[in-house]
Amino acid sequence: MAQEKNDKKTEQNPDDMSIITEDELDSQFKYEILKEPGGENFLRCMQCGTCTASCPVKAIDPDYNCRRIIRRALIGDKEHVLNSKFIWMCSTCYSCYERCPQDVKITELMFALKNIAVKHGFIHPSIKAQVTLLEKFGALSEISEFENRMREKYGLPKIKQSPDRVKKVLEKENIKEIIEGDS
Ligand code: SF4
Ligand code: SF4
Structure with a gap:
């Protein structure tokens, strides 16, 4: 209600x-x-x-x-x-x-x-979506092969995404529980 x-x-x-x-x-x-x-x-x-x-x-x-x-x-x-x-x-x-x-x-x-x-448990859906992306990619977007090829072309190092490290931070700070309203 x-x-x-x-x-x-x-x-x-x-x-x-x-x-x-x-x-x-x-x-x-x-x-x-x-x-x-x-x-x-x-x-x-x-x-x-x-x-x-x-x-x-x-x-x-x-x-x-x-x-x-x-x-x-x-x-x-x-x-x-x-x-x-x-x-x-x-x-x-x-x-x-x-x-x-x-x-x-x-x-x-x-x-x-x-x-x-x-x-108070009011969290905008866009924030929840961002947490899902962070869990998946360790960043707010996926770095594609194309982007890495472009980086190489300009002499920049490839970006290796590491979601595991970010996942650990999210777990340590109870981010999932907070956005799901469990704490
Ligand atoms: S600028 Fe905005 S916040 Fe600052 S006094 Fe004026 S209305 Fe208030
Ligand atoms: S977008 Fe910029 S100007 Fe507008 S409320 Fe936020 S800080 Fe202030």
Whole structure:
């Protein structure tokens, strides 16, 4: 039922603030963010919008709006923020970080929100897919023979993929269990 509600919320227009009702808000959410590394300056946001105006992701997807993510977090719309695909779309370019007049450190805040989301079992499917690729190839893509031939042509050494080493790291850090929600 909760998942159904979440799915419904993420389908809603993220720009539509009128859909939030008071009983859906969590007044403790801001304290959770403040405690998470990267979230320390988040209450400084004065909603000026400089971050959104600087954001290259916004230029590609007009629905992506980092100022609005912060606004939702500030008012305690926890479920929507953590279940939203938008917190995973930040490209970590640091444009907003450099320009924010309040030193909110938005890029770090996005990391904090993602970490909190994972703790609550909200993980974007793209992250799960990346873990599967890491297990398989030891990297996010397979290096083909063609790519290695091209490297040779330019005097570069061949890349030998070693998934076993990466698998060991994934196992040691319990990454599979975390993304499957078992820990
Ligand atoms: S630039 Fe900084 S202060 Fe302005 S909306 Fe973004 S986070 Fe808030
Ligand atoms: S760091 Fe993320 S939110 Fe900030 S401008 Fe870059 S993509 Fe946008």
